[in-house]
Amino acid sequence: MSYVELHARSAFxxxxxxxxxxxxxxxxxRLAMPALALCDRNGVYGVVRQHTSAKGLGLRALVGCELTMVDDTVVPVLVATQAGYRQLCALLTTANLRAPKGEGRITWEELAAGNQGLLALTGDEEGPLRRAWRERGAAEAALAGAKLQEIFGPDRLFAELQRHLLPNEDDENNFIIDWAxxxxxxxxxxxxxRYALPAAGAVLDVFTCLRHHATLDQAGRLLSANRQAHLKSHAQMKALFADLPEAIENTARVAARLxxxxxxxxxxxxxxPVPAGQDQDEFLRKVTYFGAHQRYGTTGGAVRRQLDRELDLIGTLRFAGYFLMIWDLCAYSRGRGILVQGRGSAANSAVCYSLGITAVDPIASKLLFERFLSEGRSDWPDIDLDFPSGDRREDVIQEVYRKYGRTGAAMTANVITYQGRITMREVGKVFGFPEDVLDRFSALYHHGDLPETLELKDQLKAAGVTGDDPRYGKLLETCRLMHGLPRHLGQHSGGMVLSHGNLADFVPIENAQMPNRSVIQWDKTDCEEMGIVKVDLLGLGMMAVLQDTLEICADRGQPVDLGALPKDDPETFRLIQEADTIGVFQIESRAQMATLPRMKPANFYDLAIEVAIIRPGPIQGEATNPYLDRRQGKAPVLYSDERLRPILERTLGIVLFQEQILRIAMELGGFSASEADELRRAIGFTRSPERLNRMEEKLGAGLLRNGVSEEASASIRKSLASFALYGFPESHAxxxxxxxxxxAWLRTHRATxxxxxxxxxxPMGFYSVATLVQDARRRGLKVLPVCIQQSEAGxxxxxxxxxxxxxxxxxxxxxxxIARLLAARGQSPFTSVQDFMRRTELGAPERRMLALAGALNSLAEHRRSALWQVEESGSSDPLFRITPAADEPTLxxxxxxxxxxRLQSDYAALGLTTGRHPMALMRPHLPDTVLAGELKNFRHGTRVKVAGSAITRQRPGTAKGFCFITLEDESGHTNVIVRPQMFEDYRLIINLETALVITGRLQNEDGVIHVMAEEIEAMPALGLPEQESHNYH
Amino acid sequence: MNFAALWIPRFALLALQRQESGLAGQPVAVVAGEGRKAVIVESSIEAEGTLGLAVPLATARCPGLQLREPNPAAEQEAQRLLVAAAFALSPRVESTARGCCTVDLQGADPAQTLAAMHRQVAELSDAGLPVRIGAGETPLLARFAAQRADPILIVEDRAAFLRELPLSLALPTPGQTEVLHGWGIKTLGGLTALAKGEIGRRLGPEGALLWDRAHGESPRVLRLMEPSRTFAADWAYDPPVEFIEPILFKLRRFAERVALELRSAGMVAATLALTLLLEDETEHYREFRLPEPGANVDSWLRVLQTHLDTLRLAERVAGVRLLALPARPVQRQDGLFETGLTDPHAFWENLARLSAVVGPHRVGTPVNLDTHAPDACVLERPFVTVSAPEPLPIHPEHGGLLRRFRPPWPIRVLCVEALPMALDGGVRGEIRARRGPFLLSGEWWKPGAWAVETWQVELAEGGLYQLSRDRAGWWLDGTLD
Known part of the structure; x- marks a missing residue:
């Protein structure tokens, strides 16, 4: 009988x-093991990955877990039956939900009451048996063993023996053998x-150090004594236990019982729950048609055909309950006055449109329903809902908890893995590198910055760690080994899972860091793999902005109906075409603004293309520039195969949307609906490229079979590969x-x-409040400062x-x-600084900040006078302390x-100024510089010098190492492009200086203006306040 | 001119530069604070503009910037030099702060004092510590004056002097700085122009004290110190050095300070004693009776260099010590509480004798290191006290006691299918029984990564042994009882 490893821990x-x-x-x-049991500590975090990867390899993925008990001993259990799995999930959920995150412990009583379907091992050095033997001797250990025996009975407990070739381990094992x-x-x-191969023992040592907050040099005997805790073959294990063959044979016997x-x-x-006398399908049909009448007015012809087709399919796939649940949630939100809109491929569905889940009419927009749902679909459709971020979304999330119960719904997990900078920082610390080196590394490589232009060794060199350092090689190797391993578990931004009955029967639930939130131990891909339905309740800052704006408009007697906005407003499109779009959803980024003057969107569909085109998918698929060239008439509209014309006509012969790929696959590649669905899933599955590669080959073969040329086929396959990198579905766009x-319409017509x-x-969007305020000023709006007598909370x-x-x-x-202040003012306006201090009793720092911001100017001569007065009760010494008793203005x-x-005070207190941009004050000291607003007057190729606060820095993965900097001055923004080598040379200056002076060649084409940097320097320190920047996101 | 203050700007940096010859003329900065809060607190002229910046930004602005943390040993050495200079001005000296001494000049002749000040400025400057000296009617005023001096400033008109001085000289707290910055107060004069009572009402008693400091305070009693009675200096090199230059560099620094201390005490050196601590923990010691007792740095160095030029050592030098024996013995009365015994611990003397016989690295208390490595221990200097015995282990060691060979014997081992079968070397014979292998490894992150495989064997002809194998081959570790 072949050896089966029944006690393996992963990085989970x-x-x-x-x-x-x-x-x-x-x-x-590879070791030809027939099965493997994963026993991670206090959870089943990794079992879906184990299960999925084992599927194609002929290995049985057995489920186990190490349970931490109240006395801190650790009992490994193995799941024998489905009931046992439910017991395990229940034990973990109970322990985790009553304790702060990561501190759940199981009581012996709970284990005694709920262990049916579970087998137990006596455990390793942390197990009750060995721990008692080590700490209290053989007699106590025997008692610990007896307790386990009593809980698991005569046939579900196994005496675990491990041989790691350590001196003195025989004594302990001999005791276990005698006792057993x-x-x-x-x-x-x-x-x-504890690791698959010996090399990963280094990772475990580093993890041990992180767990104990020690360096490798300090950790001493906390580290592994050797590298023997790796997977071993049957032959190796048989040789190790040559004297105890039954211990090996029992592994296969136990595995057979699992x-x-x-x-x-x-x-x-x-x-x-549906009304009596109806089933879910009937009820869904009823509410869908009710909604369709409201949406379409009439439900004849094409609408009825589409709705019936969709409803029949939903019925066949038994998804009616899911649609009803989403409909119910949307209805709840609308009932509470909360904006809601479905995103993603749900917008391809007329049923979703009729139910009010989405706002796009898929029939009018000719959207492909199969992108959303098809006959061959085995997994649940993906409906993502956008809500205003903040409290309103939380209200909806809590409603789901209320409706389905604390153990019937939970958030999905988000696995945060060891990546680039954080790995280097943590490993570097464990290796004993000084903080200043690690700080320098962090400063060089911002979060979100593209790291690929430099190898890690070069990044380290720039941070001051060279190959001369004896730890250098091992540091690199360990970082490589740790890359991608889980670091900790967070919660997904909005993914919730639900189940019939108790969700905790299927996956353990634990408390999230956020109050009133619970989270399961699997992430969204795991849930998808296990067929668990996820609903994304996403918070979108722009939804909150829209909702607030609409409420303000309504309050001011200028109500706006979003559904009735004119779709072709010329003034709105004029501003969009001029890239005057700061604050506009999706098209405010530097890259979008650089495209708008070329694209010149003239109608709503153009805007959808604009949204989709500046994405990693189209950019890497080299679709962006060809599309823009064709649109500008610089290149002819060509189709590599005439059969592509009806599919790609709307996008000028270029593949821009996922729906187009699916239609090509079905119409030219001969894919069935289920094959197309498989293709859709492969595009969305980012964890493994192999699945997509298989589909790409299949598509290539289908295209060739149907007479598509090699060249056209290659182009289509390239588009497919690029869509795996975040291409948009058309419906989503x-x-x-x-x-x-x-x-954009509200910004144009309801600007204030x-x-x-x-x-x-x-915080939201691309720009800081300072930039938004300056943008408002440039558009002729007056921004009034904070005032103690006039301002509200917002x-x-x-x-x-x-x-x-x-x-x-x-x-x-x-x-x-703020609440205290408003309440006091609500009773009567403040008459003096003393009156304000007496009635609000704000702390000194808060009073000081208000004075610094100029908010007390209406009560004092000037800001300094207010600053002088607000300190009057500042002393904590009774000898000096005074209570402002009367309105006695002190001079x-x-x-x-x-x-x-004043400018510096504005930035210190508010981070912005409502007055002129600070650069206007600096301008006399920067005599050779050109204003951002004047660049358009210079010819292409002119050498110019520009200066400003660096408000954004970006180095997108698609830009091959180029860096884009936006400088803000008193007249607007200058976009600067920095070549990769120059970026590496000036990396620290670019990343750390708040204001820059850049000299370079002007690029002025099609109304798109850039400066290609040739010299970069920090702006002289002349007292310019530091402006907030938004970098590498 | 009641008080004078001797103040060395960028003290931590200059102290470092005095001890590291390679730092002269380089962009160097001293860093304080931990982690991300680390900022540049002092910087060389070549690193202008980096002061107060976070480390990454400083390195961005000044490529090639060399960062150093403050070195207490270097600062102590520099401080002793400064104290010695202060004693040349007055016998009443206070070591006020790092890089600052205050002297009480009351009763001193102003002209002679001024001349002495100029001499000390020149002397300290030669020694790599450009000092500034200020004098005024209070110790604080003298210190403010030193901080504005170039190189000597004597304050005659207190009010006029204080008016334009930056507020930071009065050392306001960060909270006080924030408030005063908001008020637009940037100078000491600006603060003292406000009524002290109003400041107290707003900033409390601490604010009133700040106002006092801004006003130059009142005279106070100095915390006087005794002049040095030992004329010695030492330094440890990490890593050890191979060449004479760094040793001579250090000796010059020592000589500058020791000579100044001697002169300030009215003495000269009759004999110099040089000790070089070698990497193998042995010492090279040599006394030089000076042809003519004196305190001239250059003549001392000539003597020392002549010796070092001809010296050949097998080991690198890990430390240096210079002792100057004064020409006339220190005449002093024993203190009331000083013991009359020269050395109450005969134990240490015996230990020293023992060390002389077997070598110092073979004497001490063995202490296990925190590692899985076998036989990893160090000899530590014996503890003065004996700690209580530890409780008996739950599972006492049993089995064969290993008597280690130190060093272990190299041995040839005949293996069949990875099992040791016979030994050949200092011990020979066929192996009858064996236990093992036991595998241990560690320090994989260092060049000295180690891995060892251990076996316990019994020879057919009798005898139990422990074998081990590492990268260098097989070893006989010892016998098992």
């Missing part, structure tokens, strides 16, 4: 295992696997274009309300041309203080602030 034991489940499976299969024989407990050999695998999870989506257009909505929902509209900043703009002013001996000082 978080700092207690050095390999991924996939690597463990791969190596176990006397107690009648069968022996079981395991290798206590009937359960994730293939029989038994998950079911919850039924939707249209959904987003709706929001883009709505925000829109800017107030934007400012009140920060910013507020004054009239069509002005708005006032709210108290929330003041740094450090806490929400309770300030201080001088008024200069203009520069």
């Amino acid at each position: 034991s978080f700092l207690r295992g050095g390999s991924s489940p996939e690597d463990l499976v791969k190596v176990a299969a 024989r006397s107690a009648g407990v069968p022996l079981l050999a395991t290798n206590g696997v 009937e359960f695998t994730l293939a029989n999870l038994g998950y079911r989506f919850p039924d939707y 249209i959904s987003f274009a709706l929001l883009a257009y709505a925000s 309300a829109f800017y107030v909505g934007l400012i009140n929902n920060q 910013s507020q509209v004054i009239d069509d041309h002005s708005f006032r900043l709210g108290f929330r703009s003041v740094k450090g002013l806490r929400a309770p203080s 300030s001996p201080l001088e008024r602030m200069t203009h520069l000082e």
Whole structure:
């Protein structure tokens, strides 16, 4: 009988295992092991990955877990039956939900009450038996063993033996053998696997150091004594246990008893409660047609045909309950006045449109329903809902918890893995590199910055770690081994899962860091693999802006109906074409703004293309520039195969959308609906490229079979590969274009309300409030400063041309203080600084910040005078302390602030100024520089010098190492392009200096203006306030 | 001119530069604070503009910037030099702060004092510590004056002097700085122009004290110190050095300070004692009786260099010590609480004798290292106290006691299918029984990564042994009882 490893930990034991489940499976299969049990600490975090990767390798993925008990001993259990799996999930859920994250412990009583269908091992050095033997001697150990025996009975407990070739381990094993024989407990050999291959032992040592907050040099005997805890073959294990053959044979016997695998999870989506006498299909049909009448007016002809087709398919696939649940959630939101809109491929469905889940009419937009749902589909359709971010979305999430119960719904997990900078920082620390080197590395390589232009060794060299350092080679190797391993588990931004009955029967639930949230142990891909339905309830900042803007407009007697906005408003499109789009959803980024003057969107569908075209998919598929050239008439519209014309006509012969790929696959590649669905899933599955490669080959063969030329086939396959890198479905682009257009229209026609909505929902979007305020000023709006007598908590509209900043703009002013302040003012206006201090009792830092912001100017002569007065009760010494009793204005001996000082105070207190841009003050000191607004007057190729606050820095993965910097000055923005080598040479200056002076050649083509950098320097320190920037996102 | 202050700007940096010959003329900065909070607190002229910056930004602005943390040993050495200079001005000296001494000049002749100040400025400058000296009616005023001096400033008109001085000289707290910055107060004069009572009402008693400091404070009693009675200096090199230049560089620094201390104490050196601590923990010691007792740095160095030029050592030098024996013995009365015993611990003397016989690296208390490596221990200097015995282990060691061969014997081992079968070497014979292998490894992240395979064997002709194998081959570790 072949040896089966029944006690293996993966990196999902978080700092207690050095390999991924996939690597463990791969190596176990290579060793011809028939099965492998994954026993991660306190969870089943890695079992889906184990299950999925084992499927194609002929290996049985057995489920186990190491349970941490209240006395901190660790009991490994193996799942024998489905009931056992449910017991395990229940044990973990109970323990985790009553404790803060990561601190759940199981009581012995709970284990005694709920262990049916589970087998147990006596464990390794952390197990109750060995731990008692080590700490308290043989007699106590025998008692610990007896307790386990009592819980698991005579046939479900196994005495675990491990031989790692360590001196003195025989004593411990001899005790276990003696005890097992006397107690009648069968022996079981395991290798206590903590990594797949010996090399990954280094990772485990690094993890051990991280767990103990020690460096490798400090860790001493906490580190592994050797590298023997790897997967071993039958022959190796047989040789190790040559004297105890039954311990090896028992592994196969136990494995045979473990009937359960994730293939029989038994998950079911919850039924939707329908009125008596109807089933879910009938009820869905009823509500769909009710909605369709409202949407379409009439439901004859094409609408009825499409709805019937969709409803029949939904019925066949038994998805009616799911649609009803989403419909119900949307209805709940609307009932609470919360904006909601479906995104993604759901917009391809007329049923979703009729149910009010999506806002796009797929029939009018000729969208491909098969992108959303097809006959061959085995997994659940993907409906993502966008809500206003913040409290309104949380309201909807809590409604799901209320409706389905705390153990019936939970958020999906998000596995945060060791990647680039964080790996280097943590490993570097463990290797004992000094903090300043690690800081320098972090400063060089910002989060989100593209690392691929430099090898890690070159990145290290730039940070001051060279090959001369004796630890250098091992550092590189360890970082490579750790790359992609799980670091910790977060929660997905909005993914929720539901189940019929108890969700905790299928996957353990634990508390999230956020209050009132719980999270399962699997991420969204795991859920998809297991057929567990996920609903994405996403928070979108722009939805919150739209909702706030609409409310402001309604309050001011200028109501706006989003559904009735004119779709061809010339003024809105004029601003879009001029790239005057700061604050507009999706088309405000530097890259979008650089495309708008070339694209010149003239209608709604153009906007959808604009949204989709600046994406990694089309850019890497080299679709962006050919499309723009064709649109501008610089290149002819060609079709590599005439049969592509009807599919690609709307996008000028270029593949831009996923739907087009699917239609090509079906119409030219001979794919069936289910094959097309498989293709769709392969595009979305980012964890493994192999699946996509297989589909790409299949598509290529189908295209050739149907007479598509080699050249055309290659081009289509290239598009397919690029869509795996975040290409958009057309329906999704249209959904987003709706929001883009709505925000652009509001910015054009309800500017003050829109800017107030934007400012009140920060942080969001691409730009800081300072930039938004300057943008509003350039558009002729008046931005009024914070005022103690006038401001509200948030910013507020004054009239069509002005708005006032709210108290929330003041740094450090806490929400309770704002509430106290408003309540006091509500009783009567403040009459003096003393009156304000007496009635609000704000702390000194808050009073100081208000004075610094100029908010007290209406009560004092000037800011300095206010600053002098607010300190009056500042002393904590009773000898000096005074209580402002009366409105006795104290005369300030201080001088008024200069203009520069006021500017600096504005930035110190608010991070912005409502006055002129700070660069206007710097301009006299920068005599050779050109204003951003004047660049358009210079010819292409002119050498220019520009200066400004660096408000964004970007180095997208598609830009091959080029860096894009946006400089802001008093006249607008300058986009600067930095070549890869220059970026490497000036990396620190670019990343760390807040204001830059850049000299370079002007590129002025098709109204798109850039400066190609040739010289970069920090702006001289002349007191320019530091402006917030938005980098590498 | 009641008080004078001797102040060395960029003290931590200059102290470092005095000890590291390669730093002269380089962009160098001293860093303080941990992790991301680390900022540049002092920088050389070549690294202008980096002061106060976070480390990454400083390195961005000044490519090639060399970063150093403050070196307490170097600063102590520099401080002793500064103290010695202060004693040349007055016998009443206070070591006020790092890089600052205050002297009480009351009763001193102003002209002579001024001349002495100029001499000390020149002397310290030659020694790599450009000092500034200020004098005024209070110690704080003298210190403010030193901080504005170039190189000597004597304050006659307190109010006029203080008016334009930066507020930071009065050392406001960060909270006070924030408030005063908001008020637009940038100078000491700006602060003292406000009524002290108003400041107290707003900033409390701490604010009133700040106002006092901004006003130059009142005279206070100095915390006087005794002049040095030992004239010695030492330094440890990490890593050890092979060449004479760094040793001479260091000796010059020592000589500058020791000679100044001697002169300030009115003494000269009759004999110099040089000790070189070698990497193998042995010492090279040599005394030089000076042809003519004196305190001239150059003549001392000539003597020392002549010796070092001809010296050939098998080991690198890990440390250097210079002791100057004064020409006339220190005459002093024993303190009331000083013991009359020269050395109460005869134990240490015996230990020293023992060390002389077997070598110092073979004497001490063995202490296990925290590692899985076998036989990993160090000899530490014996503890003065004996700690309580540890409780008996739950599972006491049993089986054969290993008597280690130190060093282990190299041995040839005949293996069949990876099992040791026979030994040949210092011990020979066929192996009858064996236990193992036991595998241990560690320090994989270092060049000295080690891995060892251990066996316990019994020879057919009798005898139990422990064998081990590492990269270098097989070893006989010892016998098992």
